[in-house]
Structures are given as structure tokens and as C-alpha cells.
Amino acid sequence: MLIAKKMLQQALKASGRSASPLVKYMERWAEIAAGKKNTNVDPVKTLKEMPGPSVGNFAWDLFAKRGLSRLHQLQLESVRRYGPMWKASFGPILTVHVAEPGLIEQVLRQEGQHPMRSELSSWKDYRQLRGHGYGLLTSEGEEWQAVRSLLGKHMLRPRAVEAYDGTLNNVVSDLIAKLRLRRRQDPRGLVTDIASEFYRFGLEGISSVLFESRIGCLDPVVPTETERFIQSINTMFVMTLLTMAMPSWLHQLFPKPWDTFCQCWDYMFQFAKGHIDQRLKEEAEKLARGEEVKGRYLTYFLSRTGLPMKAIYSNITELLLAGVDTISSSMSWSLYELSRHPDIQNTLREEVLTVLAGRSIPGAADVARMPLMKAVVKEVLRLYPVIPANARVITEKDIQVGGYNIPKNTLITLCHFATSRDPAVFPNPDAFQPQRWLNRDAGHHPYASVPFGVGKRSCIGRRIAELELYLALARILIQFDVKPDPDGGAVKPMTRTLLVPESDINLQFIER
Template sequence: MSLFPKLANRFTVSCRYVVEKVAKPMPVKKHKKLKTVADMPGPSTIRFAYDLFFNKGMTRLHELQLEGKAKYGPVWKAHFGPILTVHVADPVLIEQVLRQEGQHPVRSDLSSWKDYRQHRGHAYGLLTAEGEEWQKLRSTLSKHMLKPKEVAAYSDILNKVVTDLIFHLHRQRTSSSQHLVKDLATEFYKFGLEGISAVLFETRIGCLKTEVSKETEDFIHSISTMFQMTLLTMAMPKFLHKIYPEPWRRFVACWDYIFAFAKQHIDRRMAEIQQKLARSQPVEGKYLTYFLSSQNLPMKTIYGNITELLLAGVDTISCTMSWTLYELARHPDIQAALHREIKEMVGDKTIPSAADVTKIPLLKAVVKEVLRLYPVIPGNARVIPDKDVQIGEYLIPPKTLITLCHYATSRDKEIFLNPDCFQPTRWLHKDRSFHPYASIPFGFGKRSCIGRRIAELEVYLALVRILTHFEVRQEVEGSIVKPMTRTLLVPEQEINLQFIAR
């Protein structure tokens, strides 16, 4: 049979279909009605409260993200004390939320932090301010904290701190026959505080000396306790503060010490500046206290911002450095490859520059992989105050607290092959890409971490120098340290490593 009659017949049928469709418009497809929060799955208030307060939930909030997604899907609701929160654990939906946040993103209420500032009459800083006040502060600080050229200028200051860190590690290891440095998180806490103080004040406060001052030790303890109390005070209705006052009392005492510590160093540095100006001497330096003072901001605002920046710069460095060396000790082959790459790039330089350390691909990949496995902030949040927000098939009313579950997305097996494994090379394959919102440890957009570039530079400088001087090994081969939530994601137990001189 000839093929042409068949083709002619099909052509006729096709023409008839087109004519009918043109003559008779296609019906408009009706959009499926969006669901409400009432339709959203999630644990009962009693069940979630039990998980939080009686099942180690406060320290395992990151694990509850994984459990929630497995049980309820990528979006679910839960009551965190008096607060209704919608959890989002899918990168596509997280992007959807962040693209609706508007000109002045609201990270979250951080209610207990704001309650403290109102209680004491302190100004909000970049972490707690909202709206136009936040926008002004962000624009002012971004000039010195986000531009690569400006950040690179801090390398000399930070390298001096790293030099002291290397001497400090040598001292710590020589006190042990195994060349052991115990409790790395605490040691890097001191390093982080010394580094951020140098950036903010261009002042050394002696955290890496043989004998650390009681003032500094108390400051470190205050930060640690404040973060522990943050989740508890946020979960407690305010009327309980009078019935069970101890958490709020400890929370306030910690913040009092943190603000007093920062104010003391700010005032000391400002006095030095004023003396130089009075003598018509030039005032030079990169420290941010002077930069802020030159913007004609009230001292109350400077106190609030420097205090919050001081706070933010400590745990970020401590956690990232501790987890990085922990994983490198567990994976000696990756550590050896990174050491070779460092030697090739840095050569015989005793002190590498910012340009040197930012050109080591495996170094960047290692840090990126560590932050995927152990994001410093396991769950971020947003509050859209003035409009409904669509999240997938749900319509969320204004002022609802939306928790972005970064820990769950960064360990999603649908996105990352072997998601619980430390595999830095996954970030080096040019032919492989991941959803850009699957791992965003520094946040995204306007509300992202303003100190990101300084923190990355400090970590790169420290890791290059440490791995040039030492090979790191586990105290007990095969030992595992799990993370826990303390507002931030921190090691559940001490990380102890051997530092073997190269």
C-alpha cells in the first residue's frame, strides 16, 4: 500500500484539529486552590514539646529537620513554645521563600535577643535590626566587609593572629607525649575571638597567650551560655519568666557581660583615636570601630553593632576550623592532597598572602564541604511581615515564622550522592552542579552573613599555615564526633587531635 494516502489522511485530520481548536478556544485551566497552614502536616504541640524538652530536642534540632522531612514531606508545621513555625526543607521551596522576602528581609524575630535590648535600652545591631534601620547599617558595613579588595587588606592583621595560633598549638602539643591538642573547639574559640577583635579594634586581647585573662575566659563562657539559653528563652512564653526566672536571669547576665566587654574595648580604642586627633596626628588602620565612628553614628549604635559583630565572628571560626581539621584527620588521603596543593601554590613563603590562599581549589572545596556537612547555622528563618507567601502548594499568612532547614537540604540524598560522607572533590567537578540553595551556610541575598569574606579569609590563612607546620591525626583512629544544636551547630564532645610536626 502506498504511503501517500496515509500521509494525506493524517494531514487532513491534523488540519481539522487545528481548525476546531481555533474556532473553539481551549478552556482556561483552573489553578488548583492553594492549601492553608491548617491543611499542613506536622507533629502535635504536645509531641513536639516532648521532643524538644524531654527527648534532647534542644540539642538535636538539626536531626528533627531530617525526621520531619522524612515523616511529613518538604513542608510541615510545628509549635516552638508559643511560636508557630513552618519548616521548609527543599532547596526549590527555600528559593521560593527567599525570592518573596522584599526589600527589607526579616531574618526572624529573635525575640529574646530583642527583649534583652529593650530591657537594657541597648541599640539593635546588624543581627537584630529590621527595616530601614537594618538597610542603613548593612549598606554602611558592606563597604568594608564585602568588597574583596577591602577584605584582602585585613590579611596582614589576621596573619599576625595566625602566627600566634601556630605558636599556641606548638605549646599545647608539647605538653603531651602524643603531641595532642585537646578540645580544639575551645582553642579555636580563642583564635576566633582574637581574630575578630583585631579586625574590629586593631587591638590584641591576649587570647592566645600562655595565660589567658579571666576577663577573656568569662567572655567566652558568656557567649557559650547565652547561645544555650537563646533557644530556651525563645521557646518559653514571657509569663514563665516570672514563674521560672533562672533561664532569663542567666540569659540577661550573659548579655550584660558581652556588652560590657565590647564597650570596654570600644571606649579604649575611641579614646586612643581622640588623643591622636587632638594632637593632629593621622589616624590610620582598618579597624571597624573607627570606620563606624567616622560615619557620624551615635555611640549607642556603634556599641550595638560592634557587640553583635564580635559575637558573630567567634563561633563561625571555631566551628569551621574544628570540623575541618576533624575531617582532614579522618581522611589522611585528602589531607595529603591538600598539603601538596598548598606547597605548589605557596612554595617556600613563610606567610602566604590573601591572593595565595584564595587560589587553592582543593582548600576552597574542603571548606565548602565542611560547611555543607556542618553548617554553622543549621536552620535560618524568615518572617514576611506584610504579605501572604506561597510555599509550594501552601499559602502562608503574613508574620508567620518560616524556618529554612539548611541541615536537611545539605544532607539530602536526592541532591548529594553519599550526603553524609566527606567528599570535597564533589565541588571540583565542572560538569556537576547542585541546586544553588541546597547548601547556603552563609545565607543568601541581602540578609546573608556580612562577615563571610573575612571569615573565609581567616579560615584559609589558618588552615594553610597549620597544614604547612603539622600533620593532623585522630587521637583514636576511627572515632566519631557528632554535631549538636546550641543555636549554632557545634561538636557534641571534645575534638582531640594529634599535631605531628612536619
């Protein structure tokens, strides 16, 4: 044990990291493994002893100080006030907040066989009200595990995801054409509100994977039903925070948030159901004519698994939401930062051109040879995680985290925005420095930046979203020099359930 401790201290000293926390953890682990009783261990504390704001102060922070839009910043403020763990009540919900990589790891290593993200109570209440099934984002236990296993075969295996690069490249081609159309409308080549274009690109991409058909998001004139679907998603996410903060009895006194929330979901289910039914009808007609049916899209795979149609409708509807904001946010912030760091943009462009060696359209295999591309996306997701905080509800037993006993069924918020901006883990944390991911000796804690989550509840669409990002960024950089708005300033993020730009990101696209 002493030899191992010394080696660990020396290794960490060489990498510039503090050895103390890991050494203590190692000592404790060794004592447990040896069956020793450590008489110096502090007694486990209860939730009553955990620091945190009073209900009145927390409500003031949230509502009087525009807190709902700055929940990500409240993480940083709370760490300064209370340390890496604190409790707070959000409406009727008591939440334990965890904002240190090692503590987040403790939670996730104890999450059990069927971990829960959070109750998403208003989402579930809507499904119960309308008689809809639960999808991957709302189901729990064995139901969730069964669907996760089915979808994982087509969304998590690298070889399965690579098969979508042709489909996604077709969508990227339409995005390039749309950017050209938009830039011609301004004498400076300025495209305003770039996030809205990337939102439509993300929705078109995930629709192509789900339905193997197009819904017109990148057409010069977007179809009315598609535009309404986009607006329904945006409004639903805004209403999610409000409806979850309100006890259900308040819906009778203040019905507008709940009614608006339900109307958005109604249209989203209707939209998805229409496309699902259309695709399955086309397949049935082919079979009736004796034609061979070969589908690669996910609706086809799910329809062949024996899942009830209610479950297929719910899962496809939720999957439509899952990847869109990831693409829109990550694309917008990536080009925003690259426009403000032209040296990094030029180096990345050279990497892409070198790998392609004269070709103009990259494939999935090409991306594997683009380390800077991956580092840029990692750094963007560190600075602007799509979900600034994730959650877990441990249902099987009480757990111990950071010296506190957390009773089972307690909502635990994992504060990813705070950990990814922690200067103890990432020096100069607010700076865009992709090179920090190229240095293997940097030794970042593996749970310090986990934008797609970790473990069984990690984002199932991660590989498809990443592939779509890489393909789009590579081709945009081949076609354009991207520059910041000459009249614009810095853009900050805000929370809208997800982390989004506080103001429009406008960029110049200069033809190369």
C-alpha cells in the same frame, strides 16, 4: 517551549539529575509569562491543611528526647514523616519549616526589600529592658539597611577584605605558637578540645578586625575578662533557645534562665564598650596632639559615619559574636575530617606548597589559586553548617510556597541541615567528599547548601571568616601532620542554637 523543554531534559539526563521538577517549573513559568491560565493547577492550600506534629508530640520530641540538642536531626525525621514542608509550634511561636532547595529558593525570592531573619524575641526584649540599641543581628527595616550598607563597604568587597590578611596572619602566627605549646604538653602531641582553641582564635581574629588591637585569647594565660566574655557567649546561646521557648510571663515563675541570659549580655556589652571606648580615646588623644589618624579597624569606620554611640556599641557587640562560632566550628570540623582522610590532607598540603612556591605565609591573593582548599571548606560547611536552620519573617505580604499560602508575619524556618544532607541532591550525603565541589558538571541546586545564607540577609562577615579559615588551615598543614586521637571515636554534631561538636575533638599535631 517544546524545544527548550527537550533541551533541558537532555542536559539534565546527561548530568544525572531529575528533569521533572525543573521542567514543570519551566512550563508553569512559560504559562504565566504568556498570560495563560493553567486549569490543572491545584488550589492554594492554607496553613490548616499543612501537616505537622501536634503540640504535645512536638514538645515530647524536644524535651523528653533531648530534642533541643538534636534539632538538626529532627529536620531529617520530619522530612520523612511530613514531606518537605510542615508546621510546628515552639513555645508560643508557630513555625513553617521548609526543607527542599527549590522551596527555600521560593521563600528567599519573595522576602521583600527589608527581610527579617526572625524575631530573636529574647535578644530584643533584653535590649528594650536595658535601653540598648539594636545591632545588625537584631535591627530591622530601614535601620538595618542603613547599617548593612555601611558595613558592607568594609566587610563584603573583596578588595577591602584582602587588606585584613596581614592582621589575620599575625593572629594565625599566635595560633601556631599556641598549638605548639599545647602539643608539647602531651607525649603523643595530642591537643584536647581543639574547638576551644579555635574559638579563642576566632575571637582574637574578629577583635583584631574590629579594634585593631589584641585581647589575649591566645596568650599562655588568657586574661580573666576575656575568659569571662567567652563563657558569656557560650551560656547566652544555650539560654537563647530556652528563653525564646518560654512566654514572657513564665520569666516571673522560672526566673533563672532569663536572669542568666541577661547577665551574659550585660557582660558582653560591658566588654565591647570598654574596648570601643579605649580605642576611640586613643584616637582622640592623637588628634589632640596633631597626629594623623589612619584606622583600618571597623570601630574606626563606624565612628566616622555619624551613627549614635548606642548603635555603635550594639553593632560591635553583635559582630563580636557573628564570626567566632563560624571560625571555631569550621576549623574544628575541617581538621577533624582531614585527620580522618589523610589522602585528602596530603593533596591539600601539596596544593598549598605549590601555590606558595617556597614562601611560608600565604596572602589573600594566594587563596584564589587553591581550589581544593575552597572545596574542603565548602564540604565541611555542607556537612556541619554553623547554623543548621535559618529563618525568615515576610512582613510585606502573604506569599505562596510549595502550593501553600503563607500569611505575612509567619516565621519560616529554612532547614539547611536537611537540604545539605539530602541524598537526592548530594549522593552519599554523609560522606566527606570535597571533590563534589570541583566537578562543574555536578549541578548542585544553588540553594541546597547555603551556610552563609543568601541575599540581603546573608552573613556580612562571610568573606572575613573565609579568609581567616583559609589562612589558618594553610599554615597549620604546612607546619603539622594532623592525625585523629588514637583513643577517640567518631564525633557527632549537636544543636546549641548553633551546630557544635557533641563531644571534644582531640587531634594529634605532628611536627613536619
